[in-house]
Amino acid sequence: MKISHADVLVTSPGRNFVTLRITTDDGVVGYGDATLNGRELAVAAYLSDHVVPLLTGRDPHRIEDTWQYLYRGAYWRRGPVTMAAIAAVDVALWDIKAKVAGLPLYQLLGGASRKGALAYGHASGFDLEALFDSIRAHLELGYRAIRIQTGVPGLDSVYGVSASTQIGKRYDYEPAQRSAVPSEEQWDTRAYLRHLPAVFEAVRNEFGPELPLLHDGHHRMTPIQAAKLGKALEPYDLFWLEDCTPAENQEALRLVRQHTTTPLAIGEIFNTAFDYQTLITEQLIDYVRSAVTHTGGITAMKKLFDFAALYQIKSGIHGPTDISPVGQAAALHLDLAIHNFGIQEYMRHSPETLEVFRTSYTFTDGLLHPGDTPGLGIEYDEALAEKFPYDPAYLPVNRLLDGTVHDW
Ligand SMILES: [Mg+2]
Numbered sequence: 001m002k003i004s005h006a007d008v009l010v011t012s013p014g015r016n017f018v019t020l021r022i023t024t025d026d027g028v029v030g031y032g033d034a035t036l037n038g039r040e041l042a043v044a045a046y047l048s049d050h051v052v053p054l055l056t057g058r059d060p061h062r063i064e065d066t067w068q069y070l071y072r073g074a075y076w077r078r079g080p081v082t083m084a085a086i087a088a089v090d091v092a093l094w095d096i097k098a099k100v101a102g103l104p105l106y107q108l109l110g111g112a113s114r115k116g117a118l119a120y121g122h123a124s125g126f127d128l129e130a131l132f133d134s135i136r137a138h139l140e141l142g143y144r145a146i147r148i149q150t151g152v153p154g155l156d157s158v159y160g161v162s163a164s165t166q167i168g169k170r171y172d173y174e175p176a177q178r179s180a181v182p183s184e185e186q187w188d189t190r191a192y193l194r195h196l197p198a199v200f201e202a203v204r205n206e207f208g209p210e211l212p213l214l215h216d217g218h219h220r221m222t223p224i225q226a227a228k229l230g231k232a233l234e235p236y237d238l239f240w241l242e243d244c245t246p247a248e249n250q251e252a253l254r255l256v257r258q259h260t261t262t263p264l265a266i267g268e269i270f271n272t273a274f275d276y277q278t279l280i281t282e283q284l285i286d287y288v289r290s291a292v293t294h295t296g297g298i299t300a301m302k303k304l305f306d307f308a309a310l311y312q313i314k315s316g317i318h319g320p321t322d323i324s325p326v327g328q329a330a331a332l333h334l335d336l337a338i339h340n341f342g343i344q345e346y347m348r349h350s351p352e353t354l355e356v357f358r359t360s361y362t363f364t365d366g367l368l369h370p371g372d373t374p375g376l377g378i379e380y381d382e383a384l385a386e387k388f389p390y391d392p393a394y395l396p397v398n399r400l401l402d403g404t405v406h407d408w
Contacts, residue, residue, distance in 0.1 A: 001026055001100075003060050006052045006092075008034070008044050011385035013352035015176060016040045016393055017324040019380060020047055020088035022096060024060050030095035031378055032088030033293045033327030036080055037176055038394045046085045050074075055089065061100075063093045067299045083271035083296045090297025091330045091376070099375035105330075106370060109302065109337035116367025117335035118145055119346035120214055120239075122173055122320075124161040126151030128202050134162075135207060144366030145212035145239060145343060149173070150199045152192045157185050159218045159398075159408065173347075175395050176322065182394035187406050189220055193229055200236040212239040212343075214265075219246045219407040220398075223255040230260030239343065240265040240287055240316065246407055250278035257284050268318040271295050273304045280311050287316035287342050293327035294318075298334060305338045314342030321347045325357035326378050332361050332370035344368055356385045 002025045009019040018034040034043045051070065058066060070086045071077065098105040106112060121143040125131030131150055138146050149160030162173040177183050196215070203213065215238060221229060226244035233241065242265040245252055256264065265287035267276060271294050279285045288308050292301050305315050315338060317331040328346075335344050346368055349357070360377030362369045371377045398408035 001028075001060055003055045003058050006055045008047045008052065009380065009382065009385060010040065010044055010390045011356055011388045012391045013356045013385065013388040014350035015174070015321060015353070016390055017353070017357075018044050018047075018088075019324060019326055020092050021380065022055065022060065022089070022092040024096060028060075028096050028099050030060070030092035030099070031326045031376060031380055032090065032092035032095070032297070033324040033330070034084050034088035035293060035322060035324050035327065036084045037322035038182075039081065040390065042081050043084045043088075046081050047088065051085055051089060060093050060096045063090060063097065063299060066090070066093060067296070071296070078272050078274070080269075080271050080294055083300075084294050087293050087295065087297035087300070090299050091292065091326065094298045094330070095375045095378075102374050104370060104372045104374060105298075105333040105376055106336040109298070109333060112336050113339055114336065114341065116364070116369040117332060117341060117344040118366060119143065119344050119363065119368045120145035120147055120212070122147045122149065122160065122347055124149040124173055126158075126161055128199065131199070131203070132206055135203065142363060142366055145214065147214040147216060148200065148203055149216065150196065152188065152195050154191050155186055155188060159185070159220075160216055174321065176393040177396070178391055178393045180392050182397045185396045185398050185408070186401060187220060187398050188401055189225060192220070193225060193232075196229065197232040197236075200233055200238075204236050209237065213237075214239045214242065216242040217244040219243045221245050223252040226256045227259035230256060230262035230264070233262050234260065238262050242266070242289065243268065247279065250276075250284070253279060253284035254282065263287065265289050265316050269294075273300070273307055276304065276308070280308050280313055283311050283313065285313060287314050289316050289318050291318035291323055291327060292330040292334065293323050298330055301334055302338070305334070305340055309338075309340040312340075314340045316342045317344055319345035319347065321349055321353070325349055325353065325359045326376065329359060329361055329370055329376040329378050332368050333376065335368070336370060352388070356381050356388070
C-alpha cells in the first residue's frame with residue numbers, strides 16, 4: 001500500500017478550517033486537522049509546499065517513521081505551524097490504518113478504558129443573571145461540567161464572555177472576528193481579581209457543591225496574582241483553574257503551586273512534550289491542555305499523556321470550535337483509550353460546519369463517545385466545503401487600560 005496523493009483543503013463554514021486528505025493507491029482516504037486559528041494559510045502553505053511532495057509513494061502504515069521523518073527531517077524543530085502540519089499527517093495516517101483494520105481508531109490505541117469522555121461546556125455572562133441562564137442552558141443540553149467566564153465591572157468585553165448573551169441569542173463564544181486585522185480588547189487584572197471570587201460564591205450558592213466548575217485565566221496574571229486567585233477560589237472547589245499565567249517560563253508555576261491547592265491546567269498553546277518537562281516532572285500542574293491538532297497528532301499526544309501519567313497528571317484536551325470536527329474526533333479516540341483521562345473541552349460546532357464535516361461522535365448524559373465507525377469517523381463534503389471560501393479572521397489583541405499590549 002502506498003500514498004498516491006494528498007490534498008490540502010481550506011474551507012470556512014462559519015469559521016476557517018484547514019484539512020489534509022491523504023489518499024492511498026487502494027483508494028483509502030484519511031483526514032487530519034491542520035487548523036491554526038488566525039494563521040490558517042501558513043499551515044496550508046507548509047503542507048502544500050513542503051510536506052505533500054514528500055508523502056507520495058510512502059507506506060501509509062509507517063506512522064512513527066513518517067512522524068520522525070517530518071519532525072527530524074525538517075531540521076527546524078517545534079513551533080505551532082510545523083507541529084500542526086505534522087499533526088495533520090499523523091492523524092490522517094491513523095485514520096487510514098484504522099479504516100484498513102476495519103476498527104474505530106480507539107481500538108488501535110488499546111481499546112476503551114471508559115464508557116465515554118466527560119465533557120465540559122462554556123457558560124458565560126456579563127452579569128450574574130446572564131451567567132446563571134447560560135449555566136442552566138448548558139445543564140439542559142446535558143453538560144455535567146461547566147466552565148464559568150464572567151464580565152468584569154468597567155470592561156466592555158472580556159475573554160470567554162459571549163457578547164450575544166446580552167441579546168439572548170446563543171451562548172457560544174467566538175473570539176475570532178472576520179476582519180483583515182485583529183480587534184482590540186481592554187483588560188484590568190486587579191478589577192478581575194476583585195470580582196471573580198464573588199461570582200464563584202454566587203454560582204456555588206445557586207447551583208450547589210457538586211457541579212464541576214472550571215475557569216480560564218487566559219494567561220493574564222503574573223505568578224503572584226495567579227497564586228492569589230487560586231487561593232481565593234479554594235472555597236469554591238474548582239475542577240481546574242486554566243492558564244493562570246503564561247507558562248513559557250515553566251518554573252513560574254512553582255510559585256503558584258506553593259500557595260494554592262486549586263488544581264491547575266496548562267498547555268493549549270504548547271506544541272511538544274518539551275514545553276511540559278518541568279511542569280510534569282515537578283508536578284506543577286494537574287491537567288495537560290494540548291490539542292491533538294497543534295501538538296503533533298495522536299502519536300505525540302499518546303507519548304505526552306503516558307509521560308504525564310507517571311506523575312498522576314491527567315488529560316484535558318483543548319477542544320473549542322477552532323479545532324475542526326476532525327481534530328475533535330481524534331481527541332475523543334484518545335480520551336476513550338488512555339488511562340489518565342481527565343476531561344474533554346466540548347464546544348458544539350455550528351450547523352454549517354457539521355454539514356461539511358459529518359461526524360460519528362455522540363454526546364449522551366454528559367459523555368462524549370467517538371462512535372464505532374472504522375477510522376476517525378469523519379466524512380468531508382468537498383463540494384459543499386467549496387461553497388465556503390477562506391475569509392480572514394483573527395483572535396483579538398489585548399491592551400491594559402493605559403494602552404500597554406497585554407496577553408490576550
Ligand atoms: Mg483555554
